[in-house]
Amino acid sequence: MTTLAPGRGDSTGTRSALAGLNPVAKLGASLVLALVLVLTIDWVSAGVALACELVLFLWAGLTLRVFLVRTALVWIAAPAAGLTTLLYGQAAGVVHWSFGLVLVTDGSIELAVATVLRVLAIGLPAVVLFITIDPTDLADGLGQVVKLPARFVLGGLAGLRMVGLFLDDWRALELARRARGIGDSGAIRRFFNQAFALLVLSIRRGSKLATAMEARGFGAPIQRTWARESTFGAREYGLMAIGLAIALLAVTVSVMTGHWNFVLA
Template sequence: MASVNPLARLLALALLSTPLMASVDWVSALVALVLELLVLWAAGVNLWYLLKRTWFLFLLAPFTAVTILFYAHPAGQTYWHWGLIHISENSVQLALASLLRVVTLALPAVALFLHTDPTRVADAMAQNGGLPTRFVLASLAAVRMTGQLMNEWRVMELARRARGLADGNRFKRFGQMTFAMLVIALRRGADLSTAMIARGFGTGERSWARPSLWRARDWVAVFVGLAISLLALSAAVWAGTFRWFGG
């Protein structure tokens, strides 16, 4: 998986997730989830490690399901009704489908881009995707600066505590620190922009230190993403559970 071009991973994810949004049913979501796990396992991804890194998905997904379970449009057999809460056969099916779909769409996104080097993504977008070089390099610089801004936040917080400025209202302190971080980010962005212009970034055709190669395995990854979505939707049509989104 690590050897697949980042642009191919992005295309595979788009071809996997976009068609699945056409239907809200539990069969297509379950089939897609099973196929995703099989493909990730065959590609060398440690599934146990992946599940540990995505524990928040399994914590947040049930909240979506519970909301739909309580407030979805009632249809079919009614199991329980109280006030605005109406649990029916339709709401149970929609809740199960939503729960599986959230996991199905979010899990491959985490797996495909776990520990991905931002520089490799930028190289692929510019060399293989044909995006403007200035836009790609500016985005890469912004991503690189994010970690430094987080360190700046911690240093600022320690400095305010040392000066006795951290004993007041938490919300007021958070607002002051957020404004200070905004000023720091704008100043650093302006300095970085000036430095990049001075070094000739975005002024013409440029060379690349690390060429981004597009190989046969990248086409395979894109095809697999499309195949999973098509097989999942075909299974839903065969099982009779296919229902258009919003229908």
């Protein structure tokens, strides 16, 4: 099986400051931030959280190139979401421009800014924390720290490590079709044909993997032992505390400035 990461504990290819932390702590810190920020749509709370996160990213051990490449989708999605909100968001205040269903007002502008900042504040730390997670370390943490069922954890780990084979299989299928003279025309038809072939190949490989794991005792109903101990110590609690502190600071500043906008209210 192939791995998703070139080095143990760090999928960036470099040793970052976050690589040695338990993946459960990384998931917990990003989840705390996300849960708090989705409760409100205002630019103050999202802006405060994003400012704190950008400062902390300097100590993540990631180069600027790695950071920009891995978070590229977030930087693209945030303005796209903001533009949609700007054009079709809730109308309030002075109308600046209107055309058909499009209505740009003071309210839609403020809501668009808040949407962009909130997407960045939620997405960037999640990506930064996730790219330093090794799948095996994550499985160890989920099984030993969170106490999830071993069969579920190991099955997920096996499936995750097989994802890296999809690209190789796709390339092999493409070369095979071209060698047979049927892969040089009809891009759309070729795509769907290859996708179906890849689906069949994946099902067959998954069935073989499931049989092999079952034969090796991975599905035994007894208490499972783990080859490596997954520890959760002071550093992990510190990361969780940092995530909680940023969330609380963002909420406090938003409430004190009168910008808190509870989405469920």
